[in-house]
């Protein structure tokens with residue numbers, strides 16, 4: 001007969017995280033730069049009380065368990081209260097990316113069937129444009145106090161602070177099945193309509209536990225953590241959960257994400273650890289280097305969302321900041337791998353150690369991965385064979401929201417990324433399968449080309465895309481934004497590749513531009529670039 005374990009059964013609920021932070025790290029600070037312009041500080045104890053008031057207010061508005069509540073908001077304390085108040089009372093916190101086109105936002109709000117949408121004042125014009133197309137939203141809530149409410153608005157608005165003021169906070173977080181939905185994020189939908197990844201309380205709590213571990217993000221109560229990655233980009237990579245879980249001080253930068261504003265906040269609040277996409281670090285690095293600044297306390301950062309160029313990893317290292325290169329996706333909550341060294345790597349010469357840190361890294365417990373060839377046959381872990389990367393695990397998507405077609409292949413989720421895995425399990429992304437350059441049937445990694453270009457002192461940003469070639473089908477074209485005041489010619493740049501990549505990988509041409517379009521999550525928008533250069537005539541063609 002089966003013998004059951006005899007331990008207490010406690011559901012893994014998101015409310016337990018903020019309850020824990022309030023009870024055991026009650027006086028630890030949360031500091032936010034507000035859209036109103038000033039810095040706001042309070043503690044985990046204050047945050048939990050206000051999240052309870054919000055849960056009461058949502059009940060008073062008639063929000064039901066399982067109902068979706070949208071947000072259009074920056075990283076700030078009110079957004080954090082919504083994360084906990086909404087999920088904690090059993091509704092679903094649906095973060096919407098305000099950088100998407102208004103039509104996409106309306107599509108997402110309607111597809112999710114959001115009952116209410118909370119928004120930061122910055123986004124009032126967006127709300128006024130979108131609201132007429134979202135007839136099922138019962139109320140739009142401005143995340144501010146009465147004094148800052150807009151004098152007039154085309155849409156009837158509710159006031160966040162008034163909703164909270166009407167409640168006493170006398171509220172017990174409800175207990176329910178840990179498999180219930182907790183939050184919802186849509187993919188950015190570079191092709192076709194965005195698709196929703198619906199997380200559960202269980203998946204979120206497990207992901208928070210695992211991602212806080214030393215070989216993942218390594219968060220601790222002795223850290224001061226500033227997520228630059230927006231709370232609308234896969235829940236800021238889970239940091240709004242894992243930071244309170246470990247009881248670290250949390251710093252939320254609001255709408256000011258330029259290098260100077262970030263640097264000031266890093267220094268003032270003694271930030272030790274941060275996370276963001278490569279384009280954010282470009283801005284911060286530029287500011288720090290141009291003004292010959294140093295970081296007093298900032299020592300580690302996670303870079304992910306797109307490949308961290310080796311030159312960026314080295315530049316941060318020169319400022320005493322360790323880079324943890326991480327990989328994941330919306331469908332994975334998002335963390336899959338992180339690149340932390342093994343004990344045997346510590347004595348390696350710098351160059352070899354760097355090669356390992358540049359990879360996207362090893363899986364964290366809970367994630368299983370494999371690479372397969374075109375026929376689905378598993379490929380060896382030799383660091384050379386590359387194929388489609390598949391993953392599975394308890395915080396990886398099973399199905400998209402309101403979509404009956406399973407995306408899985410034999411129980412595995414195909415990531416759309418192409419990768420190698422070495423004998424120690426370090427995975428390296430070769431490319432997004434749509435971005436790889438197929439030259440005469442052979443593949444060229446656009447990421448490798450971009451990494452070389454990014455190391456050139458005159459290059460601010462570089463994207464490598466395929467351009468049509470009559471003989472080879474596709475050949476690499478390098479699109480470059482120069483650093484302000486820097487000069488470099490096409491020939492000099494192409495020469496820079498000699499000896500760094502195989503000869504046939506060297507791009508056929510360089511196009512200098514003033515700007516590379518970015519996606520709503522700050523990644524280089526290669527699809528747009530390919531459209532922009534679709535009639536480009538290579539000199540080799």
Ligand code: AMP
Nearest residue numbers: 304305306307326327328329330429432
């Ligand atoms: P998103 O769901 O918007 O976060 O996008 C996920 C995709 O971003 C992945 O499938 C990868 O193609 C890409 N990505 C994320 N992290 C990295 C990384 N460290 N290096 C290269 N690509 C990455």
